[in-house]
Amino acid sequence: MTLYRFLAEGMFLGFIVLIVFGGMLTVWSRLLMHAVLGLAVVFIGVAGLFFHLGSPFMAMMQVLIYVGAVCVMLVFGIMVGHSPTETDQLRWSGNNFLLASGTCIAGFILLSATLIRTHWTAAAERVGDYSMQHLGHAFLHQFVLAFELISVVLLIAILGAIIIARPPQETDPS
């Protein structure tokens, strides 16, 4: 194995560690702010994976949209309502607990099922074609669903920010 290959594998592992670390931070952190920043770390790790897997466009989009927009929105929402020393109570009881664990298990099962059932084939070597025509075509024909989903995610992020910042506050006249 060449050093080059070794480095690449190392980076892959690094990104995995980053994702796991970020995920743990997100779930276990008592401070909402830390949780969101953990989420940002996860996103960056995922972007790194995309990059590593030869899809820089996805990686850039991941950073631009998830880190640059979604996380910023969430952090913004949190800042409006919480003080840096304020921690949220952990509520491992009642409906929340059941709902959360249910969702997680269901998500895990669904993803695993998909993973197991998929036949993985190596993608054909693709030369990046990022001309406007190609991108437009891709967005509005091939990946129109994904494109719309991103808008929905952004919408949810904005709504989430508003909900977190519950008191209807005119912080900035924006």
Next chain:
Amino acid sequence: MESKDSVIAAFKQVPIKVQEVDFAQRGYHLEIMLEPGQLRDFAQLLRTGNFYLSFISGLHLATGIDVSYQFANYAFPCRLLAHVSVDADNSLPTIADIFHGANWHERETKDFYGVIFRDHPNLKPLLLAEDMEDLKPLLKKEPALKDRAAITRVEKIAEDKPAPAVKKEEA
């Protein structure tokens, strides 16, 4: 009120003891002696007469604390100085609701002399620190106290009313 004379006339109606003094010697036009009960009516009268409050200050005399109010008018030269002796319980009615600027001046007077302004919205220390409420720095000690006569121009008051013109030559 359009001129000094109309102000005097208005005061005479209340009646408030008003005395015209020589501006060149005193720096103000009217000197007024008020009863504490008249204070708010007096302020109200000046408020409608478009006066503004220049300052409120105290004066510690042997007989007690005097509070002076100085008003002036933007429209015509009429600066007046009113003296009020505080009530027995060291208090006076506030005029902060009539002249809002009096709020701070009264707080300052409370700081320096301990005069209580009744119904003042916020009589907390202004210039002094919160824990210096009992300091009352401008109260004089017993030997330094004088009565009103000692700080009044005796000879002037005698000649004031008959011939104001004579006074100028003396100066």
Next chain:
Amino acid sequence: MTTIAEQGEHRYVLNMGPQHPSTHGVLRVILEMEGEYVMDPQPVLGYGHRMHEKMAESRPWPNFLPNAARMDYLSALIYNHGYVGVVERLAGIEATPRAEYIRVITSELNRLQSHLLWLGVLVLDLGAFTPIMYTFEDREKILDILEDVTGSRLTYCYMRVGGVVRDIDDKFVEGTREFIKWQRSRMPMYDKLVTGNIIFRKRIEQIGEFSPDLARRYGLTGPVLRGTGIPYDIRRAEPYSVYPEFDFEIPTETTGDCMAAYLVRVREIEQSLRILEQALDKLPDGPAMAKVPKKLKLPAGDACYAVESPRGELVYHLTGDGSDTPYRMKIRVPSFSNLSLLPELCRGMLLSDLCACMGSLDLVIPEIDR
């Protein structure tokens, strides 16, 4: 963020000062905020309180002369003028004509430098760094002129009862004449750089508007008042010294906002230059100091002396009891009344506008605290 339960959930307290770039000294303003809106600004005074009034009562009257300069460090000579004026009025002394002219000249120079500093600082409060350097350049010239004759640059102790401590010389007169020319040549630049600046105008037009009645309720004086259209200037209303002999206007504006106060002050610079010019032309010969008894006792009685400081009406009220120590000395400072307006004026304003408002009030905190 700290929330105050009783004031509603989303209000919080922002503590502006005592060390803050735009409170111009040790003023503290407790701002109750809602987002960026100031819902209730409450000034907290007294950080620079030195109890000048008590000092005046506890020592012979000449010893208070240096104190007079240390209340408002930007118009020390005008405070000098007021103090010697009140003592003269009480003791019945008259200064020599030449001394009165010198007082007016130095006072007006002092007013000019105060206005120049204010101009720079206001624009600095709005975020432009450069004009303050230009105004300081002009101001330095005044300070140099005044230093030559008074010996100090900021806290002057130049005037004495009966006159001034040192006569002015030809160098002073020449320097002042040169300065008048220089300052006139600079004004078009300020017009272009500051008054004509679109961002500047948008920042202070229609900000902090108040009516003449509000001014009356709070006892406002000075340029802020003249911005509401009331031509009230002690130099005209109750003429003191030799001001009646000069021909000058009292600039007024009608809008009553920060822009009006700004325009009034800028035009006052020109009027002060006019007064200076006339005073230099008419400057009489003679002694700069009258004959004053060496041990001057303050007679029993009281006297007021009102002068127009760059910030408004300054009144010394002196009560004498026949000894050489004042029985009571009250100093009415303009900024005290002007600042008391702040809670009412700035309610519901943006934080940036509050800074603009405080800049346009031209506060000098040691003067308020005394």
Next chain:
Amino acid sequence: MSPEMPTGFFPPELLRILFTVICAIVIVFGNAVVMGYLERKLAGRFQRRPGPMEVGWHGILQLAVDGVKLVGKQLMVPKQTDKVLYRLAPIISFAPAIMPMVVIPFAPNLQGRDFDIGLIFILAVVAINVLAILIAGWSSNNKYSLLGAMRSVAQNVAYEIPMLLTLLSVILVTNTFSLRGIVEAQSGGAWFIFFMPVAFLIFFAATLAETNRAPFDLPEAESELTAGFMTEFSGMGFSLFFMAEYTYMFIACSLTTILFLGGWSGPPLPYGEYTSALWFFAKVYSLLLVMIWIRWTFPRVRFDQLLNFCWKYLVPFSLVHLLVTAVVVKL
């Protein structure tokens, strides 16, 4: 990362990466030093004073001395802060600032890597800075910092829109996200500033806001918010923010140069493959000069005015501009 697999143990590709990273860091620090000196010196000139004169010839070493002072300063961490985030924030702000240097084409042969989506790469990386400012403002546990951070995000979100829209106008014409491709599309003096001056102005105004420069320096408005999100930072933390700000300015001006001023193109020079970087730097620093000039001339706008300016003028204008460009391109 790269499709081709070098065979040797120590492939040249790796060397190239190392060299690029070192160059990027050198450019970042060099730019901070040059800009620091330039800003102070020019500010001095604008204000009719000499500026720094004491250390070295005409104060040329002033920045070095300041740097030593800042590095030597005790790291102050105020008591109530979120310690980890407080320390991380300057790094999160500074680290992404280095990355765009890799894809910026300084000259035909002076480019770390010609990335076919270089433009998006820069935008993505720079977006992290907002997060850093937010973290800095929040972790300081200071209301001024928090206000500054919130202003910053509102401003950045708002101004990103006209910036991206004008950028799209250029992309519509060049049909590529590659920075090199954009520069090459303008070869022969056909700079886009001549074809779309409005887009240039909008883009430049937006970059002023994005880099928090006067008159849009509201996140650190020192007369209102003392120093905004930087209030609690001193020593190295402050200097990292300081360097990050200058680097983002450099990046912004580089983008403007690439998009509108033809990048490295200019009168031919000997060894133009490399030396035409001179033209690039000349253009970038002229733009930076304009930024400095603006900063020392104008007062700060108010916050609502800032957002109004963006939403009511820049966004509609850039939308119309995009539309017009699309029509022209299609015709």
